Amino acid sequence: MTDVAVVGVGLHPFGRHGDKQALLMGAEAARAALADAGAQWSQVQTAYVGSHEVSNPDAIVGWLGLTGIPVRGVFNGCATGGTSLQMAAEAIRHGEADVAMAIGMDKHPRGAFAADPSVLGLPSWYGQTGMFLTTHFFGTKATRYLHDHGVSAEALAKIAAKNLRNGSITPHAWRRKPLTPEQILAAPVVNHPLTQYMYCSPDEGAAAVVLCRADLASKFTSTPVYLRSSVLRSRRAGAFDVNSPSMPLDGAPSPTVDASKAAFEEAGLGPDEIRVxxxxxxxxGSELIHMAENGFCKDGEQEQWIAEGATEITGKLPVNTDGGLIANGEPIGASGLRQVYEIVLQLQGRAGDRQVAGDPKTGYTHLYGSPGASAVSIFSR
Incomplete structure (x- = not known):
């Protein structure tokens, strides 16, 4: 199988950008990634462009250049970025292209994420009565998990505080004001046990990645980052409700468990070999649950990990070093590629004040998208 390298990454900062179009943000992120790779758009042979809000993301070629290459639109919920990355990599592995791009952008309205239940074949009242409100879903899921595994709400506050603290030292982050765990716990409750600052918010932004055949990487950069695996899995049981897909149901694991195991097997690595x-x-609550679902610890061990600072930038497994979604917000199509942007900077030693010490050589990205898809990618120097 052809090896794939990441040779350039670009980001349009996440936040609120007035009347600026999502397509233009995506084009700016793509140009930044191309500049990072020392490449031209004319060298790109295929692209996958992810967005929830933009129905024709292929129109990005109007800003980048009408070169006639295949450009495919991608949407897979919050797993969109990982899906577009995987598809671009597969195009290289299967000989369709030597150089490919994954691009993501979105421009979401203010307020909690909601969705159209009819897309999933559910009755209209399901959403109208609040059953599809994402804050409700995640709050109820966290309540059950904390109860089942003996984890405290203080652990959730410490996760949020860590991510906001990391965001405060990330120049492109949206939320850059650190808060203490006590302040976070004292904030208004949105859905118990989650308070205002324990949630991310929908926002706007874009990110892009340039990939190529690994044997061509030296033409673009002296510090390529190799994509060791990129895996997508969907749920095996359940409808979209509080019991599924992020909780085991009838013996079926979360799609994150399946995706993580497959990614580690493909990469030939184990969880203890991941550095960031x-x-x-x-x-x-999602970060806490995903620590276990991705195999980094056992259910219920998160409290001790967090108390020991294991997921801090200085810890044994720094998690969300740029502040994650809590500090950056989530424009769905772009958020997964923002993760890749951060991992590549970390592995290349370019992350500035948030740089993980010890010359990290392996990185990991994970996405979970409703109603039950998970994308995991593993990178190495």
Missing amino acids: AQLQDTDA
């Missing part, structure tokens, strides 16, 4: 990770933190 980006885990989906739509809320603090």
